[in-house]
Amino acid sequence: MSSRRELANAIRALSMDAVQKAKSGHPGAPMGMADIAEVLWNDFLKHNPANPKWPDRDRFVLSNGHGSMLLYSLLHLTGYDLGIEDLMQFRQLHSKTPGHPEYGYAPGVETTTGPLGQGITNAVGMAIAEKALAARFNRPDHTIIDHHTYCFLGDGCLMEGISHESCSLAGALGLGKLIAIYDDNNISIDGEVRGHNGVPGWFLDDTPKRFEAYGWHVIPKVDGHDAEAVKAAIEEARTVSDRPTLICCQTIIGWGSPNKQGKEECHGAALGEDEVALTRQAIGWSHPPFEIPSHVYEGWSAKERGAKAEIAWNERFAAYQKAYPDLAAELERRLDGELPADWAAQAQAFVDSVVEKGDTIASRKASQNALNGFGPLLPELIGGSADLAGSNLTIWKGCQGVGKGEEGGNYIYYGVREFGMSAIMNGIALHGGFVPYGATFLMFSEYARNALRMAALMRVPTIFVYTHDSIGLGEDGPTHQPVEQIPTLRMIPNMSVWRPCDAVESAVGWKLAIERRGGPSCLIFSRQNLPHVERSAEQIAAIARGGYVLRDCDGTPEAIIIATGSEVELALKAAEALSDRRIRVVSMPSTDAFDAQDEAYREAVLPKAVTARVAVEAAVTDGWWKYVGSQGAVVGIDRFGESAPAGQLFKELGFTVENVAAAVKGVL
Numbered sequence: 001m002s003s004r005r006e007l008a009n010a011i012r013a014l015s016m017d018a019v020q021k022a023k024s025g026h027p028g029a030p031m032g033m034a035d036i037a038e039v040l041w042n043d044f045l046k047h048n049p050a051n052p053k054w055p056d057r058d059r060f061v062l063s064n065g066h067g068s069m070l071l072y073s074l075l076h077l078t079g080y081d082l083g084i085e086d087l088m089q090f091r092q093l094h095s096k097t098p099g100h101p102e103y104g105y106a107p108g109v110e111t112t113t114g115p116l117g118q119g120i121t122n123a124v125g126m127a128i129a130e131k132a133l134a135a136r137f138n139r140p141d142h143t144i145i146d147h148h149t150y151c152f153l154g155d156g157c158l159m160e161g162i163s164h165e166s167c168s169l170a171g172a173l174g175l176g177k178l179i180a181i182y183d184d185n186n187i188s189i190d191g192e193v194r195g196h197n198g199v200p201g202w203f204l205d206d207t208p209k210r211f212e213a214y215g216w217h218v219i220p221k222v223d224g225h226d227a228e229a230v231k232a233a234i235e236e237a238r239t240v241s242d243r244p245t246l247i248c249c250q251t252i253i254g255w256g257s258p259n260k261q262g263k264e265e266c267h268g269a270a271l272g273e274d275e276v277a278l279t280r281q282a283i284g285w286s287h288p289p290f291e292i293p294s295h296v297y298e299g300w301s302a303k304e305r306g307a308k309a310e311i312a313w314n315e316r317f318a319a320y321q322k323a324y325p326d327l328a329a330e331l332e333r334r335l336d337g338e339l340p341a342d343w344a345a346q347a348q349a350f351v352d353s354v355v356e357k358g359d360t361i362a363s364r365k366a367s368q369n370a371l372n373g374f375g376p377l378l379p380e381l382i383g384g385s386a387d388l389a390g391s392n393l394t395i396w397k398g399c400q401g402v403g404k405g406e407e408g409g410n411y412i413y414y415g416v417r418e419f420g421m422s423a424i425m426n427g428i429a430l431h432g433g434f435v436p437y438g439a440t441f442l443m444f445s446e447y448a449r450n451a452l453r454m455a456a457l458m459r460v461p462t463i464f465v466y467t468h469d470s471i472g473l474g475e476d477g478p479t480h481q482p483v484e485q486i487p488t489l490r491m492i493p494n495m496s497v498w499r500p501c502d503a504v505e506s507a508v509g510w511k512l513a514i515e516r517r518g519g520p521s522c523l524i525f526s527r528q529n530l531p532h533v534e535r536s537a538e539q540i541a542a543i544a545r546g547g548y549v550l551r552d553c554d555g556t557p558e559a560i561i562i563a564t565g566s567e568v569e570l571a572l573k574a575a576e577a578l579s580d581r582r583i584r585v586v587s588m589p590s591t592d593a594f595d596a597q598d599e600a601y602r603e604a605v606l607p608k609a610v611t612a613r614v615a616v617e618a619a620v621t622d623g624w625w626k627y628v629g630s631q632g633a634v635v636g637i638d639r640f641g642e643s644a645p646a647g648q649l650f651k652e653l654g655f656t657v658e659n660v661a662a663a664v665k666g667v668l
Contacts, residue, residue, distance in 0.1 A: 011037060020272075024269070025270065026066040027271055031255050036183070044238070047060075048303075049081075063123070064116065069097075071108075077292070079301050080106070115454065126431040128175065131402075137331050148177045155186070172404075173404065185250075192264075217237065230247075339515065355535070360529055363505075379410075381434075384414045386438070394411075435514060442482040442486070462521075478643070481640070487619055501565055501567075502532050552585075571616050574664060616635045633664075
């Protein structure tokens with residue numbers, strides 16, 4: 001039978017061997033956290049290697065994702081479909097074991113981590129999802145949703161501002177099943193974070209007091225290399241149900257390396273062959289690289305334990321199905337990511353009702369109307385706003401706040417935490433059972449940008465809602481007026497971006513974002529009113545294709561005006577002013593959706609033979625040149641705005657019928 005230390009040393013050996021073979025990586029964190037990981041995974045973690053997607057598994061997040069070999073070693077040793085050959089391919093092209101954990105590459109990886117602080121924030125989202133699902137589906141005699149979220153994090157995660165945003169909110173929400181384990185090793189890339197040999201420190205925070213101030217339960221000064229001390233700390237954390245817990249484990253980075261442990265040298269570089277050999281001697285590991293003895297595998301294997309846990313849960317769920325068949329079916333549907341059976345018909349009926357009403361309203365109000373239309377159809381919808389609910393209009397009639405006393409709610413008051421909100425939403429989406437959306441002003445998507453990128457990288461169906469989309473914001477001035485944001489959002493791979501021109505396009509954009517499964521969506525809405533545009537049934541159906549002919553002419557057009565959002569009205573009026581010419585107006589609420597259409601459709605909307613083209617959008621111009629070509633023109637904004645009423649600004653910056661008409665004449 002293996003000792004705890006021998007089991008932990010298997011992690012150390014695999015980690016230093018894989019990093020050494022790749023000649024790059026981060027061996028220090030896995031070697032330092034191996035003892036903590038052994039206790040958590042062997043004594044507490046509820047999971048089944050044979051079914052990594054078992055709904056009631058505990059979630060494990062490695063927020064300090066540079067220590068990825070810790071996670072890969074754990075997955076391999078406990079019996080996931082991650083062979084020793086996969087570990088030998090660490091950091092190699094097309095392997096399951098990239099340099100940082102990537103969602104979808106290896107079974108058991110719950111989220112992509114690497115950008116520090118986002119892992120713990122994803123974990124907060126997962127814990128919110130668990131709490132909300134449990135409140136909705138558990139019954140006094142049937143507990144179906146009951147799992148913990150565990151997160152490892154390091155000094156770097158705690159230095160990142162996003163950790164303040166998410167951990168503060170976690171305390172406010174009383175997430176009792178969130179347990180974070182802090183690897184307090186005093187080392188980052190630049191050396192000792194508290195200073196040494198005349199070098200000033202850069203992380204002098206009293207972390208326990210900080211988390212106590214957030215409302216967390218804190219267990220300080222745990223010896224991270226004493227298995228029994230770690231076990232006692234986790235046991236204590238699991239008894240605390242009204243607030244999250246931070247366990248502060250004091251460890252030695254690179255533990256076991258005679259010459260590099262405790263030093264920044266082992267943080268982000270291979271130990272070197274000589275030091276690897278010395279480490280083997282120091283920890284008593286006599287086995288060749290990538291060789292694990294059978295008794296060590298036996299000591300680690302979670303297959304039997306995991307299978308028993310899932311079988312027991314399946315038996316409980318079968319009893320739940322008999323007692324509450326409708327609830328059970330609803331839970332299964334939501335966990336499978338399926339929309340309600342009547343969704344398609346009901347959603348289309350709502351879109352039809354918007355067409356019939358023909359409201360002239362701000363698209364942010366149209367967005368709220370869409371939430372009121374779609375929300376009752378979607379019990380899995382969970383929303384929020386970064387302290388702008390009254391401006392973003394994200395609260396609909398069925399909203400109930402999520403909080404300590406409102407566990408079954410569906411609306412999160414995120415406070416002024418744009419980055420935290422966005423990464424929390426990613427965690428909720430990754431957990432499953434919900435369709436998350438969250439909102440702020442478009443300008444402040446900048447604060448959240450890396451979380452948007454992570455959503456796109458993982459292809460999770462998070463919905464980002466952005467209002468106050470242009471200089472139409474008016475008097476708040478250039479600090480709040482987005483100029484470059486829409487084009488740069490469109491540049492993110494896998495991101496779908498919609499900027500609708502009226503209530504109908506807004507409803508269609510919401511419907512498609514809810515239905516999307518291949519990645520996140522950005523829905524971009526105006527502050528100012530936008531007029532209803534009359535369309536044929538064929539045009540309404542074409543909205544989903546991202547770009548379509550909104551106003552046409554007899555015969556082949558002489559020129560085409562392409563516009564989005566509030567500028568579509570301007571394009572239509574310019575075409576009317578040029579009534580003596582054959583002008584086509586194309587509304588293009590989503591360039592990515594249009595680009596995904598077949599060539600025949602794109603040619604039908606934008607014939608190559610028509611080279612006289614003008615794009616109109618209140619944003620920087622660069623992205624539109626691929627549509628208008630070298631002979632076309634773009635009416636846009638390649639400068640920052642000003643503080644003034646919106647009408648004055650549009651005129652000042654050239655968004656007038658006369659200017660658009662002149663641009664069309666200029667390309668004819």
